[in-house]
Amino acid sequence: MKNIPCISAMLLGTTLVAACGGGGSSGNGVVSRSGNTGADKILAVDAGNAAEALEDGATLKASQRASSGWKRSYDAATAELSADSTATVRRNDQGGLDLTVGGQTIRFVAADLSEDGYGFELPDGSASIWSWDGESMAEALDPSAGRFSLVFDYHSENDDNTGRSGFLVVGTETADADLQALPTATYDGYARIRVAPTTGFDDWNTDMSEARGDVTMVADFGAGNVSGAVTNMAGRAPRDENPTRTWVPFDGSLTMEEAAITGNGFTGAIRADADFTDNVGTIDAGSSYSGTFFGPNGEEVGGGINMSGTSAEDGLDYIGYGHWRAWQQ
DSSP states (O other), X not given: OTHHHHHHHHHHTHHHHHHHSOSOBOTTSOBOOOOOOGGGOOXXXXXXXXXXXXXXXXXXXXXXXXXXXXXXXXXTTEEEEOSOOOEEEEXXXXXXXXXXXXXXXXXXXXXXXXXXXXXXXXXXXXXXXXEOSTTXXXXXXXXXXXXXXXXXXXXXXXXXXXXXXXXXXEEOBOOHHHHHTSOOEEEEEEEEEEEEESBOOOOHHHHOEEEEEEEEEEEETTTTEEEEEEEEEEEEOOTTTOTTOOOEEOSOOEEEEEEEOBTTEEEEEEEEOHHHHHHTEEEOTTOEEEEEEESTTOOEEEEEEEEEEEETTTOOEEEEEEEEEEEEO
């Protein structure tokens, strides 16, 4: 299947997006992605969980570590990773959310709530934001759910006939000093990625593939490092090829190579095993994963995946963006 490789590349793409962000470069070519600092870092010990912070009027920012995204040109039919994928989310006084991304603030009000309740969409379809928590946007924003991190999926269209799409992991973060005092911990969760060709990207339903997998991560806070893997992977072709949206398992796994914890987060390289390379394709050097710890005691962790790679089937270049999350066991 031509589009399974695209999806996998997305997972791998973490590296590519990382290369677009600021920061120092490690020996494996991965560029460090920066975390929140100063007033942008909302701590769980002060603000409670993510929904509580939003209810109290806080603006939650997804840093470079905790976001991923890309920009499309509708005229040229091309796609490129966002040079800056950071974004903020806050509740407004009109029953909705304000999303600020790419220098643009988009206001969603109560009347913009989708019919299924999962997100907000402007009446003209030019922008939307969707929740990945609970059974609705209302559940995601319910403080009683106790989530220290929230994931939002957005898209926006600009006046210059370009569009942006991305994932945001926002929340109340773990204080740096508190993180350093924690014992070694294991986290289990998931990864999700969207992938498309860099050129000839014409329509979401014909060109956008997806990949998913299970994430296991170990954080050795004493040694100051993390490492993990993405396994049990599956992909699905674009909607027009796969109207039922069926997930197809494929052989292969990804290693989240050891990365140093800096502050309350990290950036690391992703490496594909032989099955992944044979069945899906290669991953460019510099592809990466990145993340931030959330909760008073690092109960949750999550961030961005940004990618570049080459399909094993047709040799075409792909890029992708995604997110991953995991919970302390």
